Amino acid sequence: MIREAEDIRKQLNQELVIKRAFWSYRIPDPDFIPDEILIEKTLINLDIEDINKLFLIFPKRKIRKIWNEKVVINDVQFHSMNLLLALLYFKIKNPESYLESCLKKHFKALRVL
Numbered sequence: 056m057i058r059e060a061e062d063i064r065k066q067l068n069q070e071l072v073i074k075r076a077f078w079s080y081r082i083p084d085p086d087f088i089p090d091e092i093l094i095e096k097t098l099i100n101l102d103i104e105d106i107n108k109l110f111l112i113f114p115k116r117k118i119r120k121i122w123n124e125k126v127v128i129n130d131v132q133f134h135s136m137n138l139l140l141a142l143l144y145f146k147i148k149n150p151e152s153y154l155e156s157c158l159k160k161h162f163k164a165l166r167v168l
Contacts, residue, residue, distance in 0.1 A: 059111075060111070063112050064088075066105075066108070067093060067105060067108060067109070068088060068093070071093075076099070077096070090113065090117070090121075091125070094117070094122075098126050098136075099136075115145075122137075126140075127154060127158070130154050130158055134154070137150070138151070138154070141154065
């Protein structure tokens with residue numbers, strides 16, 4: 056299973072390089088991409104089949120946490136995708152309200168700082 060997870064990570068990394076997801080980085084070594092970056096870039100840049108692969112190698116709660124922290128806060132840019140992810144992967148019953156609530160929390164936290 057560990058070898059399979061490594062193979063999936065390498066496949067996802069290759070897809071991300073092809074899609075130029077690391078345009079502002081030197082092309083990363085697949086063995087040194089942090090989980091958070093791999094998950095975020097896959098959610099944003101790759102297709103459903105690749106996103107499904109994330110769930111084979113990471114726990115759902117970890118993927119959801121990174122989605123909430125990195126992708127949802129950019130909802131204007133990724134609104135349709137966020138709705139799809141909320142419904143399809145995270146079984147959120149009212150995704151519009153959920154996304155709006157997350158954005159309000161994020162902006163409120165920014166004002167406090």
